[in-house]
Amino acid sequence: MKDLVVNAITTTLLDLKERGVVRLDGGVPAFSVDPPKQAAHGDFAVNVAMMLSKSEGKPPRALAEMLVAGLVDREDVIERIDIAGPGFLNVILKDRAFHDVVRHVARAGAGWGRSGPTGQKILVEFVSANPTGPVHVGHARGTFVGDAIARLLTASGHDVTREFYVNDFGKQTETLGRTVFKRYRELHGESITLVEGEYPAAYVIDIAKTWVASDGDRWMKASVEEALPRAMEIGIRENLRSIKETLALANIEHDVFSSEAALQASGAVKAVVEAYRARGATYEAAIARGTEDGVRNEASKAAHYEDQQLGGTFLKTSEHGDAEDRIILRKDGTPVYLTADLAYHWQKYQRGFDRIINVFGADHGGHVPRLKAGMALLGLDPKRLDVVLVQIVRLLRDGQEVKVSKRKGTVIELRDLIEEVGADACRFLFLMKTANAQIEFDLAAVERQSKDNPVYYFQYGHARCAAILRKAIEKEQPFAGLDVVSAASLARLTLPEEKLLLKKMSMLPEVVAQAANALEPHRVLYFCQELIAEFHSYYSKYSRTERVISDDLELSQGRLALVAALKATLKSAFAILGVDAPEQMTAAADTDDGAFDDAAEGV
């Protein structure tokens, strides 16, 4: 619908240029066509006259008048254009333009709001929780945001691969293995003590039980070194199984689980180092170049680990915006975490993705410049790599901060949260906010409010549409269908609220495209909220006077078309967000208090 206005204005501008009325040196500017806040300002407000003022050397209002006078409206959809304020064009459209929205929705079907295939291959990596424990609430935000971004990009016609990077290599995995082995011995009657850094939480005991069930006491005589590979294997396998179960509960599915251990075993890590050497991007040193002259000072964390810094092979990441060069091989020749990650991302490029998106927690923000610099040093375009940083969620319970720590065993699992409030409600809590703002999250409030969670407002909007369509059948006026509803019926949609609803619905494809472009799923959510609010308001206002279903059959069909189009719009938007669109609301279940109480147990 907005396209109609954009086309008419563009055509008019080009025509005026042809006739020498405007110079249009910079081409047609990227003017805005927006629904104004106030109804008095027409259906769409256009700012093109203000934008052209400087380059044309004429006042905006004069340009606006020239545009109106020379308007070329090939599709015959513009009723009137008012000039207002500093030079806005307030466009009023003919009713026909509104009714075409219904045709659009009908034609698009299940693809309404989505775009055709772009051929672009995009990789979205998200969650990537360490397989040393279950998915906890600290991961929840990145998990839902990542999933919604993947859905958005899919809706925009891109070929999306969803990936989970499994850090099944390194010291933390070893620590997990040691803890599992201790618990295994404990189950066979030994008394054990966990040391600082090992995982005290109960889930490790469950892992050990699984191990006992399959291997019995076979490893009781083995040394730690002998048993460790098996302990790590079991630990990672069980944690990964638990992670996948939780993700399934959250309605999230990954296409690829990429293993760091496999990456290491494949030789890819050594290969990336060789590639850097061949490009002259490395050097051997005891300390990173430049760091002597005060890039680091005593306040830097690095100072506390100086004794572990023995030198080795450095990568010249500072040449591409990183604060300092980074080590990629220790003195003994072993690679560091970054080296593996560089190899991993090199592979992402080699796998043929046009765009690579990582959803990281804000605590990994410092990692981004190194990664991008590392890609640049391989001759790859770092702009193809986008990192969405999801800010920390501060967890509160009744206003008091809750510290979540895997090491202390005070983990609140995402699974518990989902079971308490439901997957859709949980998803909503995290998608309502932009990813790059830190938020607070009161668990007690979530427990209390689980019944009036915002998600139900959305779902009720859809269910209400469904209820009206059911009622029409009951009253023997079943809706004919969006594709066959008559022009005469649609012409009966003349109430201002009805036109507003149609106009709003028509914006869905643009909202989705913009949200995908910005990697901001919450935009779709707020669009739905506005649309539903307008609908409830319309419904209530006319519930006594202008009902959807009346004795006027022609009018009823028109209004049912409005309701059906809205239902289709919501259903499509919900699917893009990963939220269920129910046909009817079931009574809110009673929630028992304190569901988190035993989730945070220590050992």
Place this chain on the structure above:
RNA sequence: GCGCCCAUAGCUCAGUUGGAUAGAGCGUCGGUUUCCUAAACCGAAGGUCACAAGUUCGAAUCUUGUUGGGCGCGCCA
């Protein structure tokens, strides 16, 4: 100390990439159901958009500075 992110109603957050009189939910107060679902709607109260300059027709939005908060600054991952 340095880098990144943030600051909007009592609370939690939006604000259509610079547009006209800054919004929603929750909370408070008051109203609306013989009716297509009240999980809804209507109204009231509530704001120096942290502060100060600057950029221009126009700033919550862009620039700089100040203040306050978060994250990071490791040869951990």
